[in-house]
Amino acid sequence: xxxxxxxxxxxxxxxxxxxxxxxxxxxxxxxxxxxxxxxxxxxxxxxxxxxxxxxxxxxxxxxxxxxxxxxxxxxxxxxxxxxxxxxxxxxxxxxxxxxxxxxxxxxxxxxxxxxxxxxxxxxxxxxxxxxxxxxxxxxxxxxxxxxxxxxxxxxxxxxxxxxxxxxxxxxxxxxxxxxxxxxxxxxxxxxxxxxxxxxxxxxxxxxxxxxxxxxxxxxxxxxxxxxxxxxxxxxxxxxxxxxxxxxxxxxxxxxxxxxxxxxxxxxxxxxxxxxxxxxxxxxxxxxxxxxxxxxxxxxxxxxxxxxxxxxxxxxxxxxxxxxxxxxxxxxxxxxxxxxxxxx
Amino acid sequence: xxxxxxxxxxxxxxxxxxxxxxxxxxxxxxxxxxxxxxxxxxxxxxxxxxxxxxxxxxxxxxxxxxxxxxxxxxxxxxxxxxxxxxxxxxxxxxxxxxxxxxxxxxxxxxxxxxxxxxxxxxxxxxxxxxxxxxxxxxxxxxxxxxxxxxxxxxxxxxxxxxxxxxxxxxxxxxxxxxxxxxxxxxxxxxxxxxxxxxxxxxxxxxxxxxxxxxxxxxxxxxxxxxxxxxxxxxxxxxxxxxxxxxxxxxxxxxxxxxxxxxxxxxxxxxxxxxxxxxxxxxxxxxxxxxxxxxxxxxxxxxxxxxxxxxxxxxxxxxxxxxxxxxxxxxxxxxxxxxxxxxx
Numbered sequence: 001x002x003x004x005x006x007x008x009x010x011x012x013x014x015x016x017x018x019x020x021x022x023x024x025x026x027x028x029x030x031x032x033x034x035x036x037x038x039x040x041x042x043x044x045x046x047x048x049x050x051x052x053x054x055x056x057x058x059x060x061x062x063x064x065x066x067x068x069x070x071x072x073x074x075x076x077x078x079x080x081x082x083x084x085x086x087x088x089x090x091x092x093x094x095x096x097x098x099x100x101x102x103x104x105x106x107x108x109x110x111x112x113x114x115x116x117x118x119x120x121x122x123x124x125x126x127x128x129x130x131x132x133x134x135x136x137x138x139x140x141x142x143x144x145x146x147x148x149x150x151x152x153x154x155x156x157x158x159x160x161x162x163x164x165x166x167x168x169x170x171x172x173x174x175x176x177x178x179x180x181x182x183x184x185x186x187x188x189x190x191x192x193x194x195x196x197x198x199x200x201x202x203x204x205x206x207x208x209x210x211x212x213x214x215x216x217x218x219x220x221x222x223x224x225x226x227x228x229x230x231x232x233x234x235x236x237x238x239x240x241x242x243x244x245x246x247x248x249x250x251x252x253x254x255x256x257x258x259x260x261x262x263x264x265x266x267x268x269x270x271x272x273x274x275x276x277x278x279x280x281x282x283x284x285x286x287x288x289x290x291x292x293x294x295x296x297x298x299x300x301x302x303x304x305x306x307x308x309x310x311x312x313x314x315x316x317x318x319x320x321x322x323x324x325x326x327x328x329x330x331x332x333x334x335x336x337x338x339x340x341x342x343x
Numbered sequence: 344x345x346x347x348x349x350x351x352x353x354x355x356x357x358x359x360x361x362x363x364x365x366x367x368x369x370x371x372x373x374x375x376x377x378x379x380x381x382x383x384x385x386x387x388x389x390x391x392x393x394x395x396x397x398x399x400x401x402x403x404x405x406x407x408x409x410x411x412x413x414x415x416x417x418x419x420x421x422x423x424x425x426x427x428x429x430x431x432x433x434x435x436x437x438x439x440x441x442x443x444x445x446x447x448x449x450x451x452x453x454x455x456x457x458x459x460x461x462x463x464x465x466x467x468x469x470x471x472x473x474x475x476x477x478x479x480x481x482x483x484x485x486x487x488x489x490x491x492x493x494x495x496x497x498x499x500x501x502x503x504x505x506x507x508x509x510x511x512x513x514x515x516x517x518x519x520x521x522x523x524x525x526x527x528x529x530x531x532x533x534x535x536x537x538x539x540x541x542x543x544x545x546x547x548x549x550x551x552x553x554x555x556x557x558x559x560x561x562x563x564x565x566x567x568x569x570x571x572x573x574x575x576x577x578x579x580x581x582x583x584x585x586x587x588x589x590x591x592x593x594x595x596x597x598x599x600x601x602x603x604x605x606x607x608x609x610x611x612x613x614x615x616x617x618x619x620x621x622x623x624x625x626x627x628x629x630x631x632x633x634x635x636x637x638x639x640x641x642x643x644x645x646x647x648x649x650x651x652x653x654x655x656x657x658x659x660x661x662x663x664x665x666x667x668x669x670x671x672x673x674x675x676x677x678x679x680x681x682x683x684x685x686x
């Protein structure tokens with residue numbers, strides 16, 4: 001799948017094209033893989049426009065970047081066994097040739113599908129874990145609020161906060177997601193931010209104000225939470241959806257930070273890779289104990305990636321968005337513990 | 344001095360009145376004092392309008408609040424000796440009756456005037472010290488930028504950063520203040536924010552970008568600095584002058600915090616009173632060694648307080664603003680090591 005037009009606002013399927021871009025033979029230090037499960041992530045939106053962090057914008061005609069669980073087809077001179085599963089930066093492709101040095105074997109606990117390595121046990125889960133231990137640091141009795149609480153990051157955050165003895169409050173975009181957050185993700189309460197009286201609902205859900213906040217939503221959500229911070233509150237700025245969709249840059253009222261003596265952190269997950277082992281162990285435990293359910297928004301076939309990505313940017317996903325590229329990879333990850341909200 | 348009209352924007356002398364409000368006899372646990380040096384502080388502006396932090400707005404007709412170095416005239420049943428100097432919340436008065444429990448003796452190093460207890464060794468100095476050790480935490484080789492660098496807080500910040508091995512860069516409102524910052528306050532460089540090419544000057548002054556920033560200025564200054572943060576930068580939000588003068592609330596671009604993986608702290612000095620001993624010792628050393636000069640913007644006579652306060656809010660002061668209430672208290676603090684920018 002290539003980018004054929006720069007999205008204006010939220011991406012639409014017409015911004016992308018599906019086609020054959022060819023596949024070179026693996027060179028020295030390269031491996032040929034078949035993509036099984038492709039991860040769709042919000043940060044990719046910035047690459048399609050003006051760039052993400054220090055990375056430049058993606059040239060038109062290029063394959064859209066993305067991370068996958070892939071199966072080694074031709075290991076070349078590498079030690080990866082044929083048929084083994086690896087994490088690879090394949091982009092939105094069915095087959096890819098990638099540098100073997102950048103591959104990591106996929107190791108997931110028994111009973112979980114390999115695609116969990118893209119979500120709760122992958123970068124989104126590590127993002128949630130790092131925000132929890134490095135930024136929000138909840139103490140027993142604290143109230144932790146998470147926006148986009150049923151998304152890839154948020155779906156992991158609530159159970160971590162609750163395990164730390166905090167009250168976990170979800171902010172979500174629909175009543176359906178509110179039900180998912182409290183019934184399946186360990187949140188104590190959920191507030192629907194599209195409800196006209198949502199600020200009253202937030203007050204009711206947070207009677208002791210807000211001690212920790214993970215932000216992955218829009219300006220109005222940020223403003224509402226910032227006015228309700230407890231003294232000494234911690235805020236982790238994980239993602240801004242406004243900017244992805246071309247809205248004005250999200251801004252934070254300085255006075256609210258000062259009055260709350262708050263600490264506000266910018267989250268870039270690559271700074272926290274040292275937490276990977278702790279993250280995988282603790283989140284595996286939460287999944288194994290059923291405190292946290294694995295929540296994936298799955299789609300089948302690479303052709304579905306653009307539409308699934310559009311839904312992700314519009315906040316219509318429930319859980320980590322994964323595209324099972326080949327029909328057989330969809331079947332291979334079928335698992336009774338895996339709720340689906342696939343469309 | 345009482346408030347007779349709520350200021351619109353920057354306060355003007357006509358918002359205040361000088362008059363005799365009477366003086367009760369000291370009751371049980373009270374002390375009568377004669378005010379020698381009155382501190383004028385920016386936070387008082389919010390009390391005149393909508394309130395400061397959790398404190399309500401000042402009713403019209405009330406004496407304007409403020410802290411002083413005062414001399415005990417009638418100690419009542421307290422242990423404060425007559426003639427001794429105390430720190431007291433007297434308000435803008437020539438004489439006051441105050442609760443003895445709230446008084447602290449003024450102890451300043453030899454060779455320094457008592458009014459230093461209102462500035463470099465008082466709350467503004469503690470604010471600078473707490474921002475330095477708790478928020479900015481500069482490492483050798485870091486670049487620390489301070490706005491309002493010749494004000495009560497900023498005049499102490501530069502020498503602290505430099506002593507920690509950092510490059511200290513001042514942002515100031517005039518060429519005169521730039522000269523003061525580098526010649527007398529220990530700053531390595533100074534940038535005049537009213538210069539149309541000030542952002543180029545900031546780039547030149549900060550070739551390795553900005554690792555620490557103490558904010559006490561306006562929206563444009565904040566925006567300029569935030570776009571130049573180094574990875575892992577620390578920002579201390581100490582004061583916002585826009586809001587004091589009725590401008591729109593200062594806001595911080597969330598994307599800039601995220602790209603820099605910055606940590607942004609809200610500063611309320613009352614959270615850091617535990618640092619008082621360390622602060623007084625370290626800043627006394629800097630003053631004693633001449634690394635830092637004492638910089639006061641002094642005025643004589645209580646009638647001058649409104650005009651001096653207006654100048655403070657407009658950023659026209661150089662150094663800590665102090666009103667010597669009685670002419671003799673002005674003379675009594677005259678000292679060769681004390682530079683004056685009195686008008």
